[in-house]
Amino acid sequence: MEFKTRIQFNLTPSYPFHFDGTFHKPSHFPNNLKLEEWESGKYWQTLRCGNELYGLKLESKGTAIKPKLLVSIFSKKALSKDKLLNLKVEIIWRFEVDKDLKEFNEMVKRDKIFSPIFKKWLGMRNTAQYSLYELLIIVIVLQNATVRRSQQMLDALLAKYGIKLKFDNIKLWAIWLPKALDKVSEQELRDLKVGYRAKFIKKLSQDFSAGKVDEYRLRKLSREETKKELMKLYGIGPETARILLFEIFHQDDVFDHISPWQQKIYSMLFYNKKLVSADKIRKDVQRNYGKYSMLATHYIWEDIFWRRKNEHIEWLEKEIRL
DNA sequence: CATCAGGGCCCTG
DNA sequence: CAGGGCCCTGAT
Secondary structure (H helix, E strand, C coil), X not given: CECCEEEEEEECCCCCCCHHHXXXXXXXXCCCCCCEEEECCEEEEEEEECCXXXXXXXXXXXXXXXXXXXXXXXXXXXXXXXXXXXXXXXXXXHCCCCCCCHHHHHHHHCCCCCHHHHHHCCCCCCCCCCCHHHHHHHHHHHCCCCHHHHHHHHHHHHHHHCEEEEECCEEEXXXXXXXXXXXXXXXXXXXXXXXXXXXXXXXXXXXXXXXXXXXXXXXXXXXXXXXXXXXXXXXCCHHHHHHHHHHCCCCCCCCCCCCHHHHHHHHHHHHCCCXXXXXXXXXXXXXXXXXXXXXHHHHHHHHHHHHXXXXXXXXXXXXXXC
């Protein structure tokens, strides 16, 4: 499928703004059938907004003092005014274009250990690249699996049910709509070697297809209410809910659940020690960064994965099991 | 060749 | 609320 119709507009992000830190998250696992593409100053992804699919391209324009985003939206046919307005609102929300980082930046400027890292990524946002359903699929293939296996599962699912979209001379994949799995049996999903996750994917897709989950309503709830609603979903426990709260609902303080593999990486990052108790890590991070505990951790976390692109970090390689 | 844990969650007792 | 089971893979 190719989208050739294009409409462009500019957005002015709140200052300061860090384009590359915002639109490339090196800690995310790379599967082969790509959902997004990035190079310095440019970013492409397929974009789900309601039941519609678009191609999205973002480019860094303007200057460091006056940052600007050039947004290009590719679609099958010309967009109505309403849809365009909706998309603008959605893009601003998803990528935190308007985020007020003043208080956060003031706080981390005084950080005794990590202020250089916060300075380096000044203006970075935590983005919601995906719709709730899309990220649910991704986090489910992450559960109880090594990175390589997660890649295999997502690739297999995309190859069978995904949509290959060409726009701006680039080919990317998009995750199917929930209703596309209406007539797909649990066994057919199992045949893609997703194991017991087939049941999760099937049930979740049914619930979304039946309109039982309203992402836009959840955005308006408090953190605790949203978490409660998410945990009701079949296959969604505390860890998955935490990821969703941060990466979809922009809750900056969800540093409550620390899994064993994260504990090992945090121990090295924060203390340069092999293993610090999860309880101590949680208390220290919450005390140091308060309502920005997850956002602050996100900066430090992504920074080490950026460094990994150019240097070999022995202890990290050991923790990233392929 | 077997055995086992892994970017968790569900279900049972 | 603790513990077993779950799918499949690659590591040992």
